[in-house]
Amino acid sequence: MLRDAIAEPRQEPRQEPRQEILRTAARLFQQRGYDATSMNDVAAALKLSKGGLYHHFESKDEILFHIMSHAMQITEDRVINVVRRIDGARVDAVEERLRTLIRLHIQVVLSPEDREITVMLHENHPLPPALRRKINARKKDYVHFVENLIAEVQRKRGSKSPVTPRAAAFALVGMINWIYQWYKPDGSLTGEALVQQYTDIFFRGAVG
Amino acid sequence: MLRDAIAEPRQEPRQEPRQEILRTAARLFQQRGYDATSMNDVAAALKLSKGGLYHHFESKDEILFHIMSHAMQITEDRVINVVRRIDGARVDAVEERLRTLIRLHIQVVLSPEDREITVMLHENHPLPPALRRKINARKKDYVHFVENLIAEVQRKRGSKSPVTPRAAAFALVGMINWIYQWYKPDGSLTGEALVQQYTDIFFRGAVG
Amino acid sequence: MLRDAIAEPRQEPRQEPRQEILRTAARLFQQRGYDATSMNDVAAALKLSKGGLYHHFESKDEILFHIMSHAMQITEDRVINVVRRIDGARVDAVEERLRTLIRLHIQVVLSPEDREITVMLHENHPLPPALRRKINARKKDYVHFVENLIAEVQRKRGSKSPVTPRAAAFALVGMINWIYQWYKPDGSLTGEALVQQYTDIFFRGAVG
Amino acid sequence: MLRDAIAEPRQEPRQEPRQEILRTAARLFQQRGYDATSMNDVAAALKLSKGGLYHHFESKDEILFHIMSHAMQITEDRVINVVRRIDGARVDAVEERLRTLIRLHIQVVLSPEDREITVMLHENHPLPPALRRKINARKKDYVHFVENLIAEVQRKRGSKSPVTPRAAAFALVGMINWIYQWYKPDGSLTGEALVQQYTDIFFRGAVG
DNA sequence: TATGAATGAGGGTTCATTCAT
DNA sequence: TATGAATGAACCCTCATTCAT
Numbered sequence: 001m002l003r004d005a006i007a008e009p010r011q012e013p014r015q016e017p018r019q020e021i022l023r024t025a026a027r028l029f030q031q032r033g034y035d036a037t038s039m040n041d042v043a044a045a046l047k048l049s050k051g052g053l054y055h056h057f058e059s060k061d062e063i064l065f066h067i068m069s070h071a072m073q074i075t076e077d078r079v080i081n082v083v084r085r086i087d088g089a090r091v092d093a094v095e096e097r098l099r100t101l102i103r104l105h106i107q108v109v110l111s112p113e114d115r116e117i118t119v120m121l122h123e124n125h126p127l128p129p130a131l132r133r134k135i136n137a138r139k140k141d142y143v144h145f146v147e148n149l150i151a152e153v154q155r156k157r158g159s160k161s162p163v164t165p166r167a168a169a170f171a172l173v174g175m176i177n178w179i180y181q182w183y184k185p186d187g188s189l190t191g192e193a194l195v196q197q198y199t200d201i202f203f204r205g206a207v208g
Numbered sequence: 209m210l211r212d213a214i215a216e217p218r219q220e221p222r223q224e225p226r227q228e229i230l231r232t233a234a235r236l237f238q239q240r241g242y243d244a245t246s247m248n249d250v251a252a253a254l255k256l257s258k259g260g261l262y263h264h265f266e267s268k269d270e271i272l273f274h275i276m277s278h279a280m281q282i283t284e285d286r287v288i289n290v291v292r293r294i295d296g297a298r299v300d301a302v303e304e305r306l307r308t309l310i311r312l313h314i315q316v317v318l319s320p321e322d323r324e325i326t327v328m329l330h331e332n333h334p335l336p337p338a339l340r341r342k343i344n345a346r347k348k349d350y351v352h353f354v355e356n357l358i359a360e361v362q363r364k365r366g367s368k369s370p371v372t373p374r375a376a377a378f379a380l381v382g383m384i385n386w387i388y389q390w391y392k393p394d395g396s397l398t399g400e401a402l403v404q405q406y407t408d409i410f411f412r413g414a415v416g
Numbered sequence: 417m418l419r420d421a422i423a424e425p426r427q428e429p430r431q432e433p434r435q436e437i438l439r440t441a442a443r444l445f446q447q448r449g450y451d452a453t454s455m456n457d458v459a460a461a462l463k464l465s466k467g468g469l470y471h472h473f474e475s476k477d478e479i480l481f482h483i484m485s486h487a488m489q490i491t492e493d494r495v496i497n498v499v500r501r502i503d504g505a506r507v508d509a510v511e512e513r514l515r516t517l518i519r520l521h522i523q524v525v526l527s528p529e530d531r532e533i534t535v536m537l538h539e540n541h542p543l544p545p546a547l548r549r550k551i552n553a554r555k556k557d558y559v560h561f562v563e564n565l566i567a568e569v570q571r572k573r574g575s576k577s578p579v580t581p582r583a584a585a586f587a588l589v590g591m592i593n594w595i596y597q598w599y600k601p602d603g604s605l606t607g608e609a610l611v612q613q614y615t616d617i618f619f620r621g622a623v624g
Numbered sequence: 625m626l627r628d629a630i631a632e633p634r635q636e637p638r639q640e641p642r643q644e645i646l647r648t649a650a651r652l653f654q655q656r657g658y659d660a661t662s663m664n665d666v667a668a669a670l671k672l673s674k675g676g677l678y679h680h681f682e683s684k685d686e687i688l689f690h691i692m693s694h695a696m697q698i699t700e701d702r703v704i705n706v707v708r709r710i711d712g713a714r715v716d717a718v719e720e721r722l723r724t725l726i727r728l729h730i731q732v733v734l735s736p737e738d739r740e741i742t743v744m745l746h747e748n749h750p751l752p753p754a755l756r757r758k759i760n761a762r763k764k765d766y767v768h769f770v771e772n773l774i775a776e777v778q779r780k781r782g783s784k785s786p787v788t789p790r791a792a793a794f795a796l797v798g799m800i801n802w803i804y805q806w807y808k809p810d811g812s813l814t815g816e817a818l819v820q821q822y823t824d825i826f827f828r829g830a831v832g
Numbered sequence: 833t834a835t836g837a838a839t840g841a842g843g844g845t846t847c848a849t850t851c852a853t
Numbered sequence: 854t855a856t857g858a859a860t861g862a863a864c865c866c867t868c869a870t871t872c873a874t
Contacts (some may be wrong), residue, residue: 017854033333035243038847051851052855060848098415122330124389125241143390153415161416167397167405168414170390171383178382181332182351189375197375205413206376207306207361208369225837247865259867260838268865433833449749451659454868467872468834476869514831538746540805541657559806569831577832583813583821584830586806587799594798597748598767605791613791621829622792623722623777624785641858663844675846676859684844 018056018066021046026067026115034064034123064123065131071120072138079104080145094156098149102172102202103195109179110191118180143169172202226264226274229254234275234323242272242331272331273339279328280346287312288353302364306357310380310410311403317387318399326388351377380410434472434482437462442483442531450480450539480539481547487536488554495520496561510572514565518588518618519611525595526607534596559585588618642680642690645670650691650739658688658747688747689755695744696762703728704769718780722773726796726826727819733803734815742804767793796826 024045028037039060043050057063083101087093108117124132147169154161175198183189200206232253236245247268251261265271291309295301316325332340355377362369383406391397408414440461444453455476459469473479499517503509524533540548563585570577591614599605616622648669652661663684667674681687707725711717732741744759751759771793778785799822807813824830 033243035241036333039849040847049856050847050849051857054849055854058849125244150414157415159415161408161412161414163405163408163414163416167402168409170386171406171409171414174384174386174389175379175382177389178378178386181382181385182378194375197371198379200369200371201376201379201413202409203413203415204369204371205409205411205416206358206369206371206379207365207367207411208371208413246863248863257839258865259840262866263837266866449659451657452749455870456868465835466868466870467836470870471833474870541660566830573831575831577824577828577830579821579824579830579832583818584825586802587822587825587830590799590802590805591795592798593805594794594802597798597801598794610791613787614795616785616787617792617795617826617829619829619831620785621825621827621832622774622785622787622795623781623783623827624787624829662842664842673860674844675861678845679858682845 021053021056022063022066022070022116025063026070026119029064029067029119029123030115034119034126061126061128061131064119064127065135067116068120068123068127068135071114071116072135072142074114074117075105075108075142076138078108080142083149094149094152098153099199099203101146101149102176102199105173105176106179106195106198107191109176110183110185110194112185121177121180143173146173168202175201229261229264230271230274230278230324233271234278234327237272237275237331238323238326242327242334269334269336269339272327272335273343275324276328276331276335276343279322279324280343280350282322282325283313283316283350284346286316288350291357302357302360306361307407307411309354309357310384310407313381313384314387314403314406315399317384318391318393318402320393329385329388351381354381376410383409437469437472438479438482438486438532441479442486442535445480445483445535445539446531450535450542477542477544477547480535480543481551483532484536484539484543484551487530487532488551488558490530490533491521491524491558492554494524496558499565510565510568514569515615515619517562517565518592518615521589521592522595522611522614523607525592526599526601526610528601537593537596559589562589584618591617645677645680646687646690646694646740649687650694650743653688653691653743653747654739658743658750685750685752685755688743688751689759691740692744692747692751692759695738695740696759696766698738698741699729699732699766700762702732704766707773718773718776722777723823723827725770725773726800726823729797729800730803730819730822731815733800734807734809734818736809745801745804767797770797792826799825 021042025037025042028041028045032041039050039053042063043053046053057066079101082104083097086097086100088097090096108114109121111117120135127135147165150168150172151165153159154163154165179194183194229250233245233250236249236253240249247258247261250271251258254261265274287309290312291305294305294308296305298304316322317329319325328343335343355373358376358380359373361367362371362373387402391402437458441453441458444457444461448457455466455469458479459466462469473482495517498520499513502513502516504513506512524530525537527533536551543551563581566584566588567581569575570579570581595610599610645666649661649666652665652669656665663674663677666687667677670677681690703725706728707721710721710724712721714720732738733745735741748756771789774792774796775789777783778787778789803818807818809815
């Protein structure tokens with residue numbers, strides 16, 4: 001133990017090249033699709049040989065899994081953890097939490113540097129079952145978090161809405177996640193406008 | 209002989225085999241993903257040789273394209289055309305149109321026998337650009353139809369909502385289309401419940 | 417016997433469709449090459465189904481063989497038989513025979529309606545050995561005929577040329593057959609000019 | 625170890641495998657024809673997997689193109705460049721150039737180790753248009769070289785022959801290139817005899 | 833005769849992965 | 854670590870041929 005710490009200070013593989021591979025692979029997977037992207041493509045984009053790639057990741061599956069894990073991590077860090085930190089003592093804190101979640105979730109989906117999000121949203125099929133289950137569990141946790149938050153807001157508001165938090169959570173997550181299917185950053189709709197629109201729709205309906 | 213002559217009055221030029229191929233292919237594409245399904249798989253599922261498959265379709269791409277076209281056709285037939293037929297003279301006809309659209313769109317997405325819908329929603333990447341553009345044009349038309357319908361409802365209601373029909377249309381279509389990603393037919397949420405929940409959310413918000 | 421002749425007056429397959437198939441196939445084989453032309457291509461060009469084609473010919477090989485046979489027939493009819501008919505009694509008849517052979521052979525190679533010639537010259541490989549041997553025998557006979565003719569001319573002229581009739585025959589046949597590789601009908605060199613040039617070259621050399 | 629270090633001073637970046645592939649492929653293409661030779665055949669002859677073959681060449685087309693390029697290179701190196709080096713000052717140098725060209729060209733066609741020559745002469749069809757144009761340009765250059773040489777000889781000789789250098793060049797090239805269609809190395813006609821025969825025919829005619 | 837459906841073998845090519853160097 | 858060569862399975866597709874109708 002001690003010997004290891006001294007004699008081999010850097011036993012674990014360096015993290016930077018792995019990160020760069022994941023970033024590049026995520027970009028390619030997003031642009032062309034996972035199946036249409038070969039390990040050759042990834043290696044070439046990194047100016048690396050195919051063999052070199054396999055020194056960092058055991059398989060293409062593993063790369064996809066790490067991209068998805070990273071995407072979940074980003075979501076948890078930049079949405080859930082931030083929302084959790086909002087002070088619950090204030091009177092309208094709960095509602096602010098929900099509004100913040102909507103805003104942050106949309107920002108994550110729109111963030112152009114986070115290609116892994118789109119990959120996570122789209123590439124469910126190729127992942128081997130065992131790994132898919134892991135990702136799905138985290139996705140489910142996310143929806144649960146949203147569901148609980150919605151329930152809290154309804155409670156705080158004394159809402160008599162027939163809408164169940166569960167369905168509301170799926171609706172919210174669905175309308176936000178679907179954004180990657182149609183949103184063009186150079187279109188007329190800015191990210192901020194989208195946040196306000198979707199917040200309004202979710203809180204007050206679209207035709208009120 | 210005579211029996212045949214009576215029972216099968218004429219051997220009309222068979223369009224069926226194409227339909228059966230599309231049905232089977234759609235099922236496999238939905239289950240395993242387009243890229244993960246080989247023409248061999250499709251042929252085997254049809255108890256046909258690979259070569260026999262190519263007697264009916266020129267390429268795997270073409271099959272995918274026809275599946276997607278068919279999915280759009282279903283959507284247009286079973287949602288748009290039905291909605292259009294609702295009598296516009298009645299005082300609340302416009303709102304009923306929108307409610308009907310939500311219901312029918314959800315039913316189409318949930319319909320277990322229409323595998324092509326899911327394929328259309330998911331498999332954008334593999335389609336060659338020229339064919340993809342055709343499908344995308346029809347998808348865009350659909351969203352426009354929804355957008356116009358929402359605008360009408362807002363007008364009829366004298367809505368002062370800051371929500372634009374465009375954003376509302378994307379939100380609605382997104383939350384419905386996303387259903388295929390999580391819905392389990394054997395779960396606790398029935399299709400009809402889902403319709404009511406989503407309608408409420410869209411008309412009055414989720415926490416009102 | 418008698419019965420046959422009466423009851424089935426046209427026992428043998430009609431010849432016309434076979435001829436048309438051969439003509440069309442020869443054109444396609446010449447344009448695209450034998451291997452690059454599928455039976456489908458041939459059938460389509462004839463506005464015939466693939467199955468229909470096989471009622472007239474047993475195999476693609478057989479078509480190629482008949483094309484080549486026909487090409488040999490043309491050569492024999494339009495070159496050898498004509499040359500043979502030139503009256504041998506006249507004093508310079510032998511030399512005229514050779515000049516005529518050169519002219520007719522070139523005309524056959526250049527004849528735009530006789531696609532089978534080019535096919536015969538080019539497509540040796542695809543023919544099955546047994547059939548190839550048949551064609552090759554006739555090709556050999558042709559060269560022999562040329563060789564004998566050249567020998568006669570040399571004898572009549574009392575030539576002391578060291579050139580053997582055999583080599584001369586190959587040279588003559590080679591330079592004429594090769595024409596299909598480079599000749600463009602719309603170029604500056606007319607067929608008649610080519611005849612005169614090649615005749616001169618063969619009789620008196622190219623730089624005399 | 626030490627032995628190795630001495631015997632094989634350095635493992636230079638291997639260009640050999642490509643050369644060996646081209647050599648083997650040329651042999652097979654010549655024997656069976658390009659279309660009748662599969663990549664499997666080539667790989668098997670090299671004791672290589674099909675996939676391994678594609679490590680060195682991108683496509684079958686590319687292999688054919690390189691074979692043909694190499695054939696043209698051989699022709700240019702062993703015929704044109706040698707002929708060009710013949711001293712032009714001597715009085716009969718021009719005629720010697722032409723005689724040398726005939727000899728060297730024939731030797732190239734007869735050379736049993738240069739299979740690519742035959743392939744280049746025969747396999748025009750399979751090459752994609754873009755590549756075919758490149759090869760054809762070099763072929764044309766060759767004929768032009770021959771044409772110019774013939775013109776020079778005629779000039780030097782003060783020839784009054786009606787034979788144009790252009791037609792003479794085609795005739796010469798044709799009769800030589802055609803050799804591959806009939807020549808048997810084990811026949812009675814030696815290469816050297818063939819050279820003398822063809823030279824005589826071309827300079828003085830076959831029946832003079 | 834003619835058709836259209838079907839077959840089965842094989843075509844060229846791709847690709848994730850392995851491994852000696 | 855990194856490379857380049859190699860593998861072997863699979864992929865989409867083509868094609869000569871057959872056969873029931």
